[in-house]
Amino acid sequence: xxxxxRARKLALTVHVAAxxxxxxxxxxxxxxxxxxxxxxEPFTVRGAYLAMDVTARFVIVPxxxxxxxxxxxxxxxxxxxxxxxxxxxxxxLISLIATSVLLLHMQPIAYLAxxxxxxxxxxxxxxxxxxxxxANAGLAIVGLLVNTALAIYKPRGxxxxxxxxxxxxxxxxxx
Amino acid sequence: MSxxxxxxxxxxxxxxxxxxxxxxxxxxxxxxxxxxxxxxxLHLTGRGFRGHLPAREGAVEQQ
Numbered sequence: 001x002x003x004x005x006r007a008r009k010l011a012l013t014v015h016v017a018a019x020x021x022x023x024x025x026x027x028x029x030x031x032x033x034x035x036x037x038x039x040x041e042p043f044t045v046r047g048a049y050l051a052m053d054v055t056a057r058f059v060i061v062p063x064x065x066x067x068x069x070x071x072x073x074x075x076x077x078x079x080x081x082x083x084x085x086x087x088x089x090x091x092x093l094i095s096l097i098a099t100s101v102l103l104l105h106m107q108p109i110a111y112l113a114x115x116x117x118x119x120x121x122x123x124x125x126x127x128x129x130x131x132x133x134x135a136n137a138g139l140a141i142v143g144l145l146v147n148t149a150l151a152i153y154k155p156r157g158x159x160x161x162x163x164x165x166x167x168x169x170x171x172x173x174x175x
Numbered sequence: 176m177s178x179x180x181x182x183x184x185x186x187x188x189x190x191x192x193x194x195x196x197x198x199x200x201x202x203x204x205x206x207x208x209x210x211x212x213x214x215x216x217l218h219l220t221g222r223g224f225r226g227h228l229p230a231r232e233g234a235v236e237q238q
Contacts, residue, residue: 163194
């Protein structure tokens with residue numbers, strides 16, 4: 001199934017916008033996570049965790065899913081395919097891991113926001129969780145930057161499946 | 176993904192045998208495995224989220 005040029009450009013536009021938006025939203029989330037962990041100002045800490053919950057719930061998660069779905073549409077709807085080139089496979093893997101980790105962390109993020117709603121003082125038993133949000137947001141940014149670079153550079157490398165398909169097409173239509 | 180395949184670095188060659196996995200993919204797999212291993216170990220040793228989600232009352236100090 002190959003998309004028309006107009007549909008392909010529309011899907012690509014949405015995919016690029018969602019992917020870059022996802023990266024930017026995670027960067028904002030990381031800044032809030034650092035402020036929440038490092039600030040000595042109680043109201044800054046409280047505001048940071050409340051904002052992180054809203055950002056994750058209404059910006060990061062929707063953008064992650066839009067980026068993932070439009071990426072699948074882009075690869076399956078064009079001659080690139082999903083399993084033919086290593087860079088597409090790696091990009092898909094990073095997106096799936098980042099989305100899964102994000103969903104796994106929604107509960108702790110909501111938990112911290114719940115604590116922030118009730119008080120301005122966080123117990124020491126939450127230090128590990130707060131530090132881990134910083135680390136995971138940092139890792140997510142690295143992964144999303146790798147994805148951006150892969151999309152632009154498209155490094156060489158065809159999978160055995162892609163090579164077989166290419167070979168079949170060439171033998172089916174000899175020039 | 177805007178470029179058409181076959182006009183960039185991913186262009187396949189005419190070899191009879193399937194191409195080997197590129198070095199950058201092997202490097203990525205090793206780095207990814209290390210990162211996943213570190214995250215799993217952190218969680219299993221109680222430094223992850225499971226060890227840091229106490230009951231709401233116990234997590235909050237008195238104001």
